Amino acid sequence: MAANIRALAAKCAYSVIDQGRSLGDELPKQIAKIDIKDKGLLQEICYGVLRYLPELENEVQQLIQKPLKGKQRVFHFLMLVGIYQLKYMRIPDHAAVSETVEAANALKSRHLGGLINGVLRNYQRKVEKQTDDTKQPELSDPVKYSHPGWFIKKIKVAYPDQWQNILIANQERPPMWLRVNKQHNSPENYIEQLKNVAVDFDYIDPKSQAIKLTQAVGVDKLPGFALGHVSIQDGAAQQAAILLECEPNDNVLDCCAAPGGKTCHILESTPDIASMTAIDIDENRLVRVNENLERLQLKAKVITGDAASQDWWDGTLYDKILLDVPCSATGVIRRHPDIKWLRKADDIEKLAELQSQILKNIWSLLKPGGTLLYATCSILPEENSTQVQHFIENNNDVDLIPITENESDIGWQILPNEHSMDGFYYAKLVKKEQ
Known part of the structure; x- marks a missing residue:
């Protein structure tokens, strides 16, 4: 039956x-x-x-x-x-x-x-x-907005003028974004291919050239998907490779890399880097990293390793590090509504403590003059701007590079559905020369 x-x-x-x-x-x-x-x-x-x-x-x-x-x-x-x-x-x-x-x-x-x-x-x-x-x-806020009370309180404090818009955005269906593999095609040419198969798009991000489709389609409808010509990745996540600004001959680390979208994007954008290392603590999730690398015909050193330790490290310093730390994932609730109910209020302090440990540890692997891009898919300041501000105040070898037009901003906080993207945070840190 x-x-x-x-x-x-x-x-x-x-x-x-x-x-x-x-x-x-x-x-x-x-x-x-x-x-x-x-x-x-x-x-x-x-x-x-x-x-x-x-x-x-x-x-x-x-x-x-x-x-x-x-x-x-x-x-x-x-x-x-x-x-x-x-x-x-x-x-x-x-x-x-x-x-x-x-x-x-x-x-x-x-x-x-x-x-x-x-x-x-x-x-x-x-x-x-x-x-x-x-x-x-009259409905309570948790019933009215379908979010847990503790989360609503945090968002009200962090974003007193935007909290309702954030909660409403979390209830919307997420759009489908494409990342064109520039080793095979330009975004302009790929758009023509989409038109030929009647797949509509309605936005191209000016920074990353990410393409947002009008509606989601199966990967079998995407020209060249099986050949590695295109990938599915949210527009916010596609900012990482652009902001990291890798150069030829760089030694690059993608830390907490699974499922590997950002690793692959860096390799697509700068194929002549000296080496790419991708680490993640979860061996099972690294299977996805290897699958993505294989489909896109890219090569990286993939290692099971804990970002809070250095047991996996070979002693060679990195020119560029992408540090996408474990976080509350409160910026991607529209994609994963179970986050609202699995995450608890006391998780945030524990996550912030872990993030602090990892940031301190991974910073020591960066060359003087090198760049570390701190990233989360969270919208909570404890994990983002407050975390980075605390790190800067407690280390005298850190320069914060402005990302937004407002130079007083501690990093770049993207809120859910801002430019149709997921909630994400980036802070660009350069290690001062000795």
Whole structure:
């Protein structure tokens, strides 16, 4: 019997929220159980439930007498799956309800199927009764914006004039960006190839020449993808190779490199560097680095290594270092909505401490006169400008190179959806000559 899509979506959400597993790990397991034609539907439901979790929880809370607990928790998530379809998807209501109820049977509970049917029918009746004049209850910020309270508080403090825009941007669907391999083609020529296969684009970043597509397409639709002529990489991440400004004969280190997009971009941009070393602490994630290098026909020394130690280092100083430190990933929530629920308030201080250790350690591997580009996909100052400011104040051999037009800025903070990019941070540091 074919797997029930709604049942798998409920299991996936349960694994993330109740068991703390990442969507990136869980979703592929569920996709493996279904026909490839149903992959998009399963992804849409899983991402949607996690994107709007507090809002959906609030709806369910009003429609049941007591919450489901223990072994019944997966059926709670099935209710969220049902309401998400009714509220946000174009599936006919009768199909959304019947398929979700059928999912309860697939999960071995006809009794709870009746409860789920009642909840979804009551939700439909509630919506039908609402008019433009219906007074809506005042919602808390976590329910209104579908973000955890601790995160909203931090964003309000850091960005008092922009916090609402940031939270709204995190709820949007991320665009698809392309990076053209300039060893094969110019962005201008590649755009002509896109036109020939009717793939539309609507923006080219003036700094990196990253191309933003009007809508996402499968990689099989991208001319030359299998041959390494183009890669998928967000516009913000494509700034790294440009800012690092590698030169011929440079000895380059990409630290915390997986999955290898920035490593490959540096090699594409400056093929005549002396050497490229890519390290990451996670051996499994380095598989992706090697796959990307192979597809793009590029070469790098790939090492499993902890950036907080020097056990992996051969003693040769680097001219250029890209240091993309472990972070909260709060700038890429629109791509990974599970981050909102997996990340906890006390994680930030621990991450900032780890970042400080890594920055201090990796700085010692940089030649005098060399450049280190500090990077995160976070929007929290503790991990970004405050971290870099503290490092500058505690080391007398650091020059901060301005990136933005405002020279008083400590680095460059890109906010979510700014120029349609992910949230990202860069600080360019040069080691003073002895």
